Amino acid sequence: MNPPRLSLERVHEASGIIDPIFLDTPQFVSEPLGDTLGVRITLKVETLNPVRSFKGRGADFLVSTLKDVQPAPQLVCASAGNFGQAVAYSARKHGLPLTVYAADNANPLKVARMRALGATVRLKGEDFDAAKLAAKAFARETGARMLEDSLNPETAEGAGTMGLELLTLEDVPEVLLIPL
Numbered sequence: 471m472n473p474p475r476l477s478l479e480r481v482h483e484a485s486g487i488i489d490p491i492f493l494d495t496p497q498f499v500s501e502p503l504g505d506t507l508g509v510r511i512t513l514k515v516e517t518l519n520p521v522r523s524f525k526g527r528g529a530d531f532l533v534s535t536l537k538d539v540q541p542a543p544q545l546v547c548a549s550a551g552n553f554g555q556a557v558a559y560s561a562r563k564h565g566l567p568l569t570v571y572a573a574d575n576a577n578p579l580k581v582a583r584m585r586a587l588g589a590t591v592r593l594k595g596e597d598f599d600a601a602k603l604a605a606k607a608f609a610r611e612t613g614a615r616m617l618e619d620s621l622n623p624e625t626a627e628g629a630g631t632m633g634l635e636l637l638t639l640e641d642v643p644e645v646l647l648i649p650l
Contacts, residue, residue, distance in 0.1 A: 475623050476623055476626055476627060476630070477623075477627065478630075480623070480624075480627045481627045481630035481631060481633070481634060482634065483627075484527070484531040484624070484627045484628045484630070484631050485631045485634055487530075487531055487534050488526075488527050488530045488531050488534070488628055488631060489526070489530050489560070489563065491519050491520060491526070492519050492524075492526040492527045492530060493527075493631065493635070494635060495514055495515050495516055495518060495519075495632075495635070496514070496515045496518065497512055497513065497514040497515070497635070497636065498512065498513060498515075499511065499512055499513075500512070500513050512636065514632055514635070514636060516632065520559055521552065521555040521556045521559050521583075522552075522555075523552040523555070523556060524629060524632060525552045525553050525555070525556035525619070525625075525629075526556040526559060526560070527628040527629050527631055527632065528556070528619070528624060528625030528626060528627070528628030528629045529553060529556035529557045529559070529560050529617075529619075529625065529628070530556070530559070530560040530563075530628060531624045531625070531627060531628030532557075532560075532617060532622050532624035532625055532628065533545070533557060533560035533561055533563075533564055533566065533617075534560070534564070535624055536564075536566065536615065537564040537565075537566065542565070542566055542567075543566065543614070543615040544566075544567050544568075544569070544612060544613070544614040544615065545557065545561055545566055545567065545568045545569070545614060545615050545617055546568070546569045546570075546571070546605050546608050546609050546612075546614040546615070546616055546617070547568070547570055547571070547605060547616070547617040547618065547619070548570070548571045548572070548598065548601045548602035548604075548605040548606075548618075549570050549571075549572055549584070549598075549601075549619070550572065550573070550576060550577070550580075550598050551572070551576060551577050551580030551581070551583075551584075552580070553619040553625075554570040554572060554580070554584045554589065554591070555580060555583050555584050555587060557570070557589070557617060558570065558583075558584045558587035558588055558589035559587050561587075561588065561589065562587050562588040562589075567590075568588070568589045568590065569589065569590045569591075569592060569605075569608060569614065570584050570589045570590070570591045570592070570605075571591075571592050571593075571594050571601040571602065571604045571605035571608065572584075572591060572592075572593055572594075572598075572601050573593065573594070573595055573596060573597050573598055573600060573601045574593045574594070574595060574596060575596070575597075576593060576601075581593070592604070592608075
């Protein structure tokens, strides 16, 4: 029998490893939304960090697991913007080289931010899928480590730290919904 890909133990481990800039984000009860739906709703604000996205949690946990690998790995990923920014932030912090592939029509502000964070950005193809194929080809040709959002368990385990923070509420929710 195969062990589960994701582990609550690793989510707890991630909460001690992820850059604190991504952790303990504000959360508040949304009375208007709760009144409309007839339930108590707590919202968590995940945009008050350097990459303006929850993706920083998973990317930082993933890159942190690679920082001591010798020789230092060349990293590569495909991104429409948020994941690439998050990996770029963490790769820069840990001194790892990163190449991000994005579509030719990727958001120019996100492309500029990935570059400002130290990533080499290559625009390839009409859409994300084409950019991802180019990133995978680059990984095969160069031996770079391909990082894939949601396929590397660390990205989900890092994102799972949001759930741990929500469960520390004084009034623990009966149901926890996390948009994917």
